[in-house]
Amino acid sequence: MLNQKELESKVRHIQIYSRKAVLEMLAGEYRSSFKGMGIEFEDVRGYQHGDDVRSIDWNVTARIGRPHVKTFMEERELTLYFLVDVSASGEFGSSEMSKKEVMARIVALLAFASVHNHDNVGLILFAGDVEFHLPPRKGKNQVMRMVDHLMRHPTKSKGTNVKAALEYFQQVRRRRCVAFLFSDFLDTGYERTLGDVAHAHDLICVSIRDPRESELPSAGMLEFRDAESGELRTIDCKDGGLRARLTEQSERHQRQLKDLCHEVNAELLDISTDDDYLYEIIQFFRERYTRSADV
Structure with missing residues (x-):
């Protein structure tokens, strides 16, 4: 757990890095991908x-x-909403950053790119229930508030409820907009609602995962605590069968999410905590632009 000084330093670093990356690399890609494509x-x-x-x-x-x-x-005013999963599983991270911090950095990049193009951005934080809502506004101060809330928010509810977040979003945003849904998608029962939102909005699912969720270290016996249930388990990381089952389960989860997004006409951006996320975002924007140009 970060102390207050460390947290403030991380928030500030995210804000400075994101603004610099947007000005140098991302702003043009964002505009090509979203502006002028036609929402209404x-x-x-x-x-x-x-x-x-x-x-x-x-x-x-x-x-x-x-x-x-x-x-x-959207040539006059484009609105982006960020629905971010802040459940306890997001605190996991086997490399430099947790899933939650990677989410915060990507949200900051996209939000700064949007305000650079004079668009509105809003934020919804959820876990087992919706816990925070910041209505859309323009300006860099809005983005700074978003990053600050995202990094400092004390999660109150247990578990992950993607369906509840999507239903809440449908209530507060009737008019079509661009919606980014950030989660590790370790949940079920949200599939139909995801399709409803994708039909009404331009929906982009951003799946954040950690490499250790699909591949265990060869480290013998390790003790794990489930971040959301609190359950404590001891496992043998050298058990070949266990390692194979974990990998297969993770790959199946990613395939199912990809198939679901394709089925409901939502886009999917899949990012690991050890990826170069700025590169992945730029590639996603370019592929999105190419697809729109082919229509």
């Missing part, structure tokens, strides 16, 4: 230099004789 059709206007040719309204162009483009609501 609004109007048409005359073509201007720099407009995306994919947005040209050919019927209006042919009728008027000059190029016109479709305009969408």
